[in-house]
Amino acid sequence: DTEVTQTPKHLVMGMTNKKSLKCEQHMGHRAMYWYKQKAKKPPELMFVYSYEKLSINESVPSRFSPECPNSSLLNLHLHALQPEDSALYLCASSQEGLSYGYTFGSGTRLTVV
Amino acid sequence: GEDVEQSLFLSVREGDSSVINCTYTDSSSTYLYWYKQEPGAGLQLLTYIFSNMDMKQDQRLTVLLNKKDKHLSLRIADTQTGDSAIYFCAVVTGGGNKLTFGTGTQLKVEL
Numbered sequence: 001d002t003e004v005t006q007t008p009k010h011l012v013m014g015m016t017n018k019k020s021l022k023c024e025q026h027m028g029h030r031a032m033y034w035y036k037q038k039a040k041k042p043p044e045l046m047f048v049y050s051y052e053k054l055s056i057n058e059s060v061p062s063r064f065s066p067e068c069p070n071s072s073l074l075n076l077h078l079h080a081l082q083p084e085d086s087a088l089y090l091c092a093s094s095q096e097g098l099s100y101g102y103t104f105g106s107g108t109r110l111t112v113v
Numbered sequence: 114g115e116d117v118e119q120s121l122f123l124s125v126r127e128g129d130s131s132v133i134n135c136t137y138t139d140s141s142s143t144y145l146y147w148y149k150q151e152p153g154a155g156l157q158l159l160t161y162i163f164s165n166m167d168m169k170q171d172q173r174l175t176v177l178l179n180k181k182d183k184h185l186s187l188r189i190a191d192t193q194t195g196d197s198a199i200y201f202c203a204v205v206t207g208g209g210n211k212l213t214f215g216t217g218t219q220l221k222v223e224l
Binding site: 004006040041042043045048056090092101102103104105106107109 | 144148154155156157199201203213214215219
């Protein structure tokens with residue numbers, strides 16, 4: 001299995017809703033990442049987990065809450081989002097050392113209404 | 114922080130070669146990558162080069178690295194319509210566990 005699987009593929013949520021994005025990989029990668037991407041812009045790093053511990057938080061608002069239940073799973077819990085949070089949310093994983101780059105999932109396209 | 118810049122748009126005819134350029138500022142970057150993103154999709158790793166290399170060839174793809182000028186390029190030989198996408202260069206920063214992406218180049222291949 002050489003894939004990163006993200007669910008759901010599309011999500012529409014209201015500003016008062018609570019939802020979660022899920023990411024799964026079975027490549028034995030010990031680093032996992034959340035990126036946010038606006039249309040035609042580069043991905044922007046949000047969080048890095050290394051060996052199931054949060055190692056980088058790029059000053060992301062607290063309405064985004066990451067969780068890494070085990071080495072294969074990464075969640076992103078969403079609460080009280082704003083319309084400007086609408087974007088493609090990408091999960092990625094990598095082997096230690098980044099020698100082979102990241103493997104990205106196909107993303108969750110989030111629309112906040 | 115690291116700045117990684119690319120030209121925004123490139124248009125080529127099918128069968129021609131495409132050259133996508135990237136400049137970066139962090140001279141300590143160890144690995145440099147090229148990713149492809151098709152509309153509505155995630156990012157696909159195309160190739161990478163280690164900072165002690167000048168060139169890497171992988172089938173139709175050739176990566177050139179000028180470390181002195183902090184300039185990276187991706188050449189696609191015999192460009193096809195299926196190569197139409199946005200191409201991002203990315204460099205390792207922040208001590209090794211962080212990728213910073215370039216601004217992206219939209220490649221359009223015309224018949």
